[in-house]
Amino acid sequence: MALMTPSRAGEAAAETVRAGITKKDRDVAGIAMLIGLLLAMILTLLALFALLAQVVSESASLLSARGLDFVTSPIGSDPDKIGIWSGLFGTIVIGVMVLVVAIPMGVAAAIYLEEYAHHESRLNRMIMVNIRNLAGVPAVIYGVLGFIIFTQWLSPITGGKSAIAAGLTMAVLVLPIVVITSMEAIRAVPSGLRDAGYGVGASRWETIRDHVLPYAAPGILTGTVLSIARALGEAAPLIIIGAVTGLLPETSLTGFFSAVPILIFQWTGRSQPPNSEFAFTESAAAAGLVLLIIVFFFNAAAIYLRNRFERKRSGQ
Amino acid sequence: MSNVSDRIGFLERGLDMSDALKPAVHPTAGETSERTAEVVFDLQQLSVLYGDFRAVRDGTLQIRDQQITAFIGPSGCGKTTMLRCFNRMNDFIPTARVEGKVLYHGVDLYDPAVNSTEVRRRIGMVFQKPNPFPKSIYDNVAYGPRLLGVKKRSQLDEVVERSLQGAALWDEVKDRLKESGLGLSGGQQQRLCIARAIAVEPDVILMDEPCSALDPIATGRIEELMAEMKTDYTIVIVTHNMQQAARVSDRTAFFTTEINPDSDRRTGILVEYDRTDKIFSNPADQRTEDYVTGRFG
Numbered sequence: 001m002a003l004m005t006p007s008r009a010g011e012a013a014a015e016t017v018r019a020g021i022t023k024k025d026r027d028v029a030g031i032a033m034l035i036g037l038l039l040a041m042i043l044t045l046l047a048l049f050a051l052l053a054q055v056v057s058e059s060a061s062l063l064s065a066r067g068l069d070f071v072t073s074p075i076g077s078d079p080d081k082i083g084i085w086s087g088l089f090g091t092i093v094i095g096v097m098v099l100v101v102a103i104p105m106g107v108a109a110a111i112y113l114e115e116y117a118h119h120e121s122r123l124n125r126m127i128m129v130n131i132r133n134l135a136g137v138p139a140v141i142y143g144v145l146g147f148i149i150f151t152q153w154l155s156p157i158t159g160g161k162s163a164i165a166a167g168l169t170m171a172v173l174v175l176p177i178v179v180i181t182s183m184e185a186i187r188a189v190p191s192g193l194r195d196a197g198y199g200v201g202a203s204r205w206e207t208i209r210d211h212v213l214p215y216a217a218p219g220i221l222t223g224t225v226l227s228i229a230r231a232l233g234e235a236a237p238l239i240i241i242g243a244v245t246g247l248l249p250e251t252s253l254t255g256f257f258s259a260v261p262i263l264i265f266q267w268t269g270r271s272q273p274p275n276s277e278f279a280f281t282e283s284a285a286a287a288g289l290v291l292l293i294i295v296f297f298f299n300a301a302a303i304y305l306r307n308r309f310e311r312k313r314s315g316q
Numbered sequence: 317m318s319n320v321s322d323r324i325g326f327l328e329r330g331l332d333m334s335d336a337l338k339p340a341v342h343p344t345a346g347e348t349s350e351r352t353a354e355v356v357f358d359l360q361q362l363s364v365l366y367g368d369f370r371a372v373r374d375g376t377l378q379i380r381d382q383q384i385t386a387f388i389g390p391s392g393c394g395k396t397t398m399l400r401c402f403n404r405m406n407d408f409i410p411t412a413r414v415e416g417k418v419l420y421h422g423v424d425l426y427d428p429a430v431n432s433t434e435v436r437r438r439i440g441m442v443f444q445k446p447n448p449f450p451k452s453i454y455d456n457v458a459y460g461p462r463l464l465g466v467k468k469r470s471q472l473d474e475v476v477e478r479s480l481q482g483a484a485l486w487d488e489v490k491d492r493l494k495e496s497g498l499g500l501s502g503g504q505q506q507r508l509c510i511a512r513a514i515a516v517e518p519d520v521i522l523m524d525e526p527c528s529a530l531d532p533i534a535t536g537r538i539e540e541l542m543a544e545m546k547t548d549y550t551i552v553i554v555t556h557n558m559q560q561a562a563r564v565s566d567r568t569a570f571f572t573t574e575i576n577p578d579s580d581r582r583t584g585i586l587v588e589y590d591r592t593d594k595i596f597s598n599p600a601d602q603r604t605e606d607y608v609t610g611r612f613g
Contacts, residue, residue, distance in 0.1 A: 118410045192447035196509070198405060200460035201437030201516055210459070211449060313450040314498065 055292065058285035062278050070286055075245070075258060079273065079280050084287045089251040090163045090243065090259035091232055091294070097167025098174055098231045103224050105171075106178025110220075113179070114186040115208055128183075135176035142173040143237030151241055159254025161242035166257060169237050174227035181223025185216040215313055218306040225302035229295045235261035260291045353380040354421075356520060356550045357402060361416035364397045364406065370576075371397050372584035375416065377569055384542060384551045386561035386592065389571030389607070394584025395554045396524050398571075401425075402552060403439035403522060404432040437464070440513035444525040446505035448497030448512070453480075453489050456497045456508055460516035475515055483511035484541050503534025510541065514549070521545070523553040527560065539564050558608060561592065568595040570604045 063070060066083075073083025109131075117124045146169025150158050158165040189212050197207030213220075244256045245266040251257075267284035355378045362375030372394025379385045387395035397406070404425060406412040418425045425435055437460075448456050457476045458466075466472055476493070480486040485507040489500070497508050506526055513521055523542075527535040542551055542564050555561050561568050569589040573582035588595065588604045599605045 120410065190447075192443060192445055193449070194408070195405070195441070195443055196447040196449060196512075198408070198436055199403075199441035199443065200463070200512055201433060201440075202459075202463055203433045204408075206463060215450065 052292075055285050055288050059282055059289050062282040062286050063289070065278075070283075071290065074251075075263065079270075079276050079278050079283055082283055084260060084263055084283075084290060086244075086251055087258045087260040087263040087287065088290070090166060090238075090257040091261075091291075093163040093253065093257070094167045094170045094231055094259060095228055097164070098171050098228050101168065102171035102175045102178055102227065102231075106175050106227075107182045107220060109175075109179050110182030110186055111208060111213075114183050115204070115212065131176050131179050135180055138236075139173060139234050140236045140240065142169060143240030145169070146172065146237055147240050147242075161256060162252075162254045163257035164253050166238055166241050166243065166259065169241055170231040170234065173234065173237060174231050177227045177230065178223055181226070182216070182220045185219025185223065186212060188219060189215045214309070218309040218313075221302055221306050221309070225298050229298055232295060232298075233261055233291065235259070235265050238262050239265070260287050260294075263287050264291070353382055355379070356381050356421065357552075358419040358422070359398075359416070360419065362398065362401060362418060363415040364394065364401060365413050365415065366409070367411045369579075369581055370583050372571070372586075374585045375401075377586065377589045379550065379552060379567075381550050382546055382548075383566040384546050384553060384564050386565035386568045387552070387554045387571060388556075388558055388561045388568060389584070389587075390573065391556075392582055392584065393571040393573045395569075395571050397584070398586075399522050399524055399552060399554050402520070403436045403441055405436075405441065407432055437516055438518055439520040439522060440516065440518035441522045441524065442506070442509050442513055442526045445529050446502055446509055448500070448505050448508050450496065450498055452494050453497050453500070453508060454493040457511050457515045460512060464516060479511040479515040480508075482514050482545070483507045484537065484544075485511055501534070503530050503537060506530060506534070506538060507541065510538075510545075514545075518549065520550045520552065523551065525554050525556060528556060535560070558596075562596050565592045568592040570595060570599070570601075570607060572603055572607065 070083045071088065072085050073081060075084070075086045076082045113124065113128065117127075119125075146165060150165035150168045151161050154165075158168065193211050193215060194207055197211045198204075202210065238259050239262065243262040244258045245262060264284045264287050267280040267287065270280040272279035272281075357377075357379040359375045359377050359379075361373075363373040364371050375398050387399060389395050400406045401414055401418055402420075402425075406414070414426055420435070420439070423430070449459060451459070454476055457479050458472045461472060461475045466475065477486060477490075480489060485504060488504060489508075497505065500508060506529075510521075510526075527538050530538065539560065542553070545551060546566075553561075553565065567590065570587045571584050572587050573584050576583055588599055588601045590600070595604060596608050599608065605611075
């Protein structure tokens with residue numbers, strides 16, 4: 001065999017390389033996986049749209065006929081006249097109680113556990129495990145707790161089966177979620193930032209206030225809003241505490257109360273009385289739509305605030 | 317003595333320190349007399365323990381005013397751990413404790429009566445990775461003085477300008493003080509951290525491998541800056557870079573590790589502490605010689 005000239009040797013090498021790196025077979029497993037992932041995403045979206053479509057179509061005629069009147073009327077027994085004001089009031093009280101009780105307490109506890117507590121000590125490890133467990137306790141159990149503590153023991157303050165008692169119960173329910181998400185946000189703060197604070201002579205608290213909390217704010221906010229949304233949507237504990245579903249002409253903080261999820265639960269099961277234009281189920285759908293809008297509003301606000309904080313901390 | 321007590325006095329008197337950053341007359345290496353310069357730190361048999369584990373021991377050395385002292389040695393030899401005792405940064409590690417004494421101008425820093433926050437205001441620190449606050453350049457520098465209670469805008473403006481000039485950063489950033497410190501390059505960020513540290517007029521600046529994340533040009537600028545700063549501050553620098561120690565420091569402490577007899581964990585020990593030229597040309601200990609000549613693992 002004749003010796004190859006240098007250029008022919010180069011051509012041969014190029015040929016081998018080309019054969020080696022040229023596409024031969026389709027990546028079947030990869031494509032199958034991609035299709036599977038796409039399907040999963042589409043199904044998730046479909047579920048969401050089906051839910052929205054169902055709620056909107058069910059409530060459309062009632063809302064277009066009654067409009068704001070549906071939002072401002074009290075509950076009652078005539079499906080043509082009832083509204084959700086009594087429930088909306090209770091739901092707002094619950095949201096406010098979570099905001100002023102659970103969030104400051106939860107964030108404070110998280111700051112203590114992350115920044116001050118001795119992580120390796122057995123007691124603190126036990127506390128953290130317990131907080132995680134608390135977050136997994138079913139809502140009904142919190143209802144029992146709230147019933148005993150807030151409607152019975154503390155009835156001189158809460159007025160018994162009241163919006164305040166319901167709000168406090170919901171605050172306790174979401175407290176572990178607030179603590180856990182806040183702890184995670186605080187743990188994600190780079191240690192260099194703390195060093196920087198201490199290095200210029202900031203005290204531990206000054207460092208937390210000026211550097212750790214602002215940096216952790218987006219994460220804390222996300223947890224906070226999730227917890228409020230959860231509290232607004234829960235019905236089970238409120239049933240145990242004793243939310244009213246029949247007549248409730250007056251709204252008060254310490255008197256009888258109701259909440260939007262309770263109304264949805266009640267109205268869904270009631271049959272349409274004769275001679276009435278609308279069914280209770282239509283009211284239930286309309287109430288659901290109002291609840292969805294409230295939750296959507298909270299989420300949107302949280303996303304907006306989180307993005308603002310994140311932009312600030314990345315220096316834009 | 318008067319020199320140092322004056323400088324500490326700035327903090328008590330507020331931030332009227334117009335004469336503190338006078339154009340420096342640079343003494344050449346070795347010119348600062350070892351006999352007259354005051355002892356700033358006097359370490360006596362200092363050990364740092366994490367739980368039962370002794371991370372570093374035998375820290376006995378004196379650090380003098382207006383000198384740059386370098387800590388060199390292989391990884392894990394406890395140089396950074398020991399440096400962080402100088403301003404009680406180890407306080408934030410719950411299991412860490414010290415044995416022996418760290419005397420700062422004769423005062424035991426680990427005396428229970430000592431307020432560690434006050435200590436850190438006098439003994440500033442620059443870290444391995446540039447860590448500006450996610451704030452504007454101005455607010456980064458003004459943060460320390462604000463903590464000390466300086467509120468007047470004109471006074472803050474003055475401190476910010478002087479500190480940035482002191483860190484050789486002013487000319488590069490004077491037109492964008494309102495922009496985030498995170499938008500600067502790595503070397504600029506580290507000089508911003510130096511400006512932030514000197515804004516509270518510390519007595520000492522501790523530097524923990526300040527150039528390890530920087531390129532050679534940025535490193536060169538920081539080294540020039542250190543040479544200028546040493547007329548006003550006592551500087552202690554931890555470095556992995558032996559050439560850097562040889563270039564910038566007046567005295568060098570060499571640390572190494574030794575295997576514990578009872579476990580396989582290594583404890584850092586101070587081997588030798590002397591004038592930098594002596595450490596690099598004629599060290600007394602064989603281990604030092606092996607390390608500085610590159611024969612060490």
